[in-house]
Amino acid sequence: MNDVVAVLILSFIGSILGLSGGIIFVFNKSLRPFLNKYSIPFAAGILITVSIMGVLPEAVHMAGDDAYRVVLFTFIGAYLFEHLFFGIHHHDHGEKGIHYDTAVPLVIIGDTIHNFIDGVAISATYLANPGLGIITAISTFLHEVPHEVGDFGILLKSGFSNKMAVAVNVFSAAATFIGALLVVYYPQSDAVIGILLAIAAGLFLYLGATDFLPHIYEESISKYKATTSLIVGAVLMVIMLTLIPHADSNQTHNESAIVEQKIPTGSLKLESY
Numbered sequence: 001m002n003d004v005v006a007v008l009i010l011s012f013i014g015s016i017l018g019l020s021g022g023i024i025f026v027f028n029k030s031l032r033p034f035l036n037k038y039s040i041p042f043a044a045g046i047l048i049t050v051s052i053m054g055v056l057p058e059a060v061h062m063a064g065d066d067a068y069r070v071v072l073f074t075f076i077g078a079y080l081f082e083h084l085f086f087g088i089h090h091h092d093h094g095e096k097g098i099h100y101d102t103a104v105p106l107v108i109i110g111d112t113i114h115n116f117i118d119g120v121a122i123s124a125t126y127l128a129n130p131g132l133g134i135i136t137a138i139s140t141f142l143h144e145v146p147h148e149v150g151d152f153g154i155l156l157k158s159g160f161s162n163k164m165a166v167a168v169n170v171f172s173a174a175a176t177f178i179g180a181l182l183v184v185y186y187p188q189s190d191a192v193i194g195i196l197l198a199i200a201a202g203l204f205l206y207l208g209a210t211d212f213l214p215h216i217y218e219e220s221i222s223k224y225k226a227t228t229s230l231i232v233g234a235v236l237m238v239i240m241l242t243l244i245p246h247a248d249s250n251q252t253h254n255e256s257a258i259v260e261q262k263i264p265t266g267s268l269k270l271e272s273y
Contacts, residue, residue, distance in 0.1 A: 018144025063194025
């Protein structure tokens, strides 16, 4: 399959389909409490697992040990950016005193930036390894659902109609395709792709650990059920990472097989002198 077509399909899965969570929030009020509470710890398990076990190893394989420093700087940079300017994610926590009219521009801008980064991550991981790109797209979809639930909640409380809230989020989701296509149409070296993967790993780790994971400690959520959701998300990603070929282990194995074919066993003999 052509890389452009594949990346566009994966971006669609990760962004547009992720809007399903917000749409469910709008049209099915009975599911709102469940989505608001237990889908977010689930997303935390997904993001943290994909970051550490999926994206980071590939980043190290392509960019070397520099990838670890990039992950650290990205994590710290995301924290400073979010706290000095505005939050990348805005979930509807039911907090008192929130000025929703003021929060709306921050939600839209933050969501657009986040979707752009998702597109870069999906495209970079796919170009590095198609299997990892598929995993990244699926994990993006799974963490976008609770994200969109929060965004829709804020938009509706600020006075947006259902149709307007959907339209704004679709427009924001389009940034995913822009980020993905930029990576495809401006080919980079393996080292640059590795750095992009490290940035994605750092952002996934930050969002999972600081934005989603704290929901487990909210009083309105059963800690047992929230912890279970977290574990289910992590286990699901471990299973996917195991079943879908994504790491460089197969590549290393194949390279070894090629070397063995070129230099058959026993062809090299030690001569005594």
